[in-house]
Amino acid sequence: MAFTVDEAKLWLINLNKIYQQEKMYLSELDQAIGDGDHGINMARGFNELNKKLETAEYHTTADLFKDAGMVLLSKVGGASGPLYGTAFIKAGGALKDKEEVTKEELAAALFESLEGLKLRGKARLEDKTMLDVWIPAIEFLQNHPKVDWDEFKKLVKEKMEGTKKLEAKKGRASYLGIRSVGHIDPGAASSYLLFVELARVCEGVGL
Amino acid sequence: MAFTVDEAKLWLINLNKIYQQEKMYLSELDQAIGDGDHGINMARGFNELNKKLETAEYHTTADLFKDAGMVLLSKVGGASGPLYGTAFIKAGGALKDKEEVTKEELAAALFESLEGLKLRGKARLEDKTMLDVWIPAIEFLQNHPKVDWDEFKKLVKEKMEGTKKLEAKKGRASYLGIRSVGHIDPGAASSYLLFVELARVCEGVGL
Amino acid sequence: MTNVGIVLVSHSLELVKGLEELLNQIKQSVPIAIAGGTDENEIGTDVFKIKQAIQSVYSEKGVAVLFDLGSALINAELALEMLDDTKYIKIADAPLVEGAYAAVVQSGIGGTLVEVIGSAEETKNLQKIIR
């Protein structure tokens, strides 16, 4: 079995449900070190995306990702909007017109997403951003010919929780300096959820 | 003859007429090196002051000056508002309850105005501000036991025109740097008018 | 009040209204007051508006005043002179928007007036773009 446009769609639909559920939690994280809107932002963006997915038809994962990226770009609001938007647009660009996406191709596409995130946000590892989840996640996918998705889920959880001890160097939280330590980065948390839902869908099709 | 509350009132009423007449001219000067509102500001402030003078009754020059200062403070708008406002309030403070103001007392009161202007605006001689008229004007009044008002008028005119060659170091015009050279400072121009009208009133009572 | 109050002075009422909205997102517990425009809400500043704004967020915890252009400073200093006790009021030598953001964050974590002014003034050295 392989990852097709149906899996891509399922991933994003599930992700929307999760972000609606975790809206308060993500905003609370952002209240501690930012402006308290990350949950609202993600819930709004993915709700718009969900509406779009209900009506639009896509033939390839690439098309779906690119369109999803455009919606997130303009509907999430906040720094995370152009970041997640870029991530999906870049992944879509990498996948071209492939109908069945292999694990290697998916990993390569998400590597392009990561490159896009770095280019846009100019953050580095340990700056206490979503990159602290993205960087190890993509590395793991690229380094394991056969992915153990439970291991993967464990890893991203650890990395998300690992942002707690970091001092923010990027984004609003950086204004807090040392006072940002002790709180999980909201973007790391939403990226953790993104990867967990991806893992579930991949497991489902035995990727 | 002496300078009484009637002369003070006459001065300000005449000054209002002048500022209404010269509204366009002062704003044009400000357009060249500022935001183009100095004429509007002075015309608005003195119009309000004029209205007040028509109804209110004052027993001393001090009371009249203090009240005039309060009106200018809030009605001129722009940097010149708190500056001219302060000038009149300080002069009023210096004159206390004197009914007849001698030339020496008037000069001393205007010296206090100048001190107020310096304190508020922190400008120095040759910064291309109204101070470039005020400083020599007050010096002249203090140094001449008997003032030749024609000489005085000539002096303030020269000093006002002298701001043309200066580079602005204070106020909005300072953003222009060297490009501010070649234009008369609007505040210097309105201060020149203020002193010319004062000279006329003083001549009238043989001060 | 347990947090340092922040006063935003601008030549434009709209500008500080928008800035206030932006800042209110960060920390509700920080008292913020605005003084924008002339007494008729035209472009300019008004000493009495500034005085009132300071009084509305005044406490012994302190008040930090931020302003846009030099002429706003003239009125801000005059407003201070009109107040009796100015020991706990300081004007920040900082960019209005960036300084106010940092000031609200610092006040929000319970910073002292000196710390709040310091954070605001530090934003002068803030590299906004990494090249």
Next chain:
Amino acid sequence: MTNVGIVLVSHSLELVKGLEELLNQIKQSVPIAIAGGTDENEIGTDVFKIKQAIQSVYSEKGVAVLFDLGSALINAELALEMLDDTKYIKIADAPLVEGAYAAVVQSGIGGTLVEVIGSAEETKNLQKIIR
């Protein structure tokens, strides 16, 4: 257009509307465009608004972009990436209000894009209060 265009990007639409009004007082000949708030005019920024604002004041004389907070920069850079020819577009590392004021003055006297960006960035070193 013979003057460098200025684009003001802020998380708040109201803020840049006020700032625009303030700047329009200085020089009418400087093209100014604003991009404030999200597509629903809430607090945030919108890449498409920024792109459109840049296009609306675009000329080979150049466009200087000023922004408030880092997240606005992410969208501003993305907007630039969406445009074909960005040779004449530069983002200033400058405080929004103070930088925009200096930029408009410099553009108003016919300054080049490099001079306009330079004037804006110089305001970081501006001593607003003389102590």
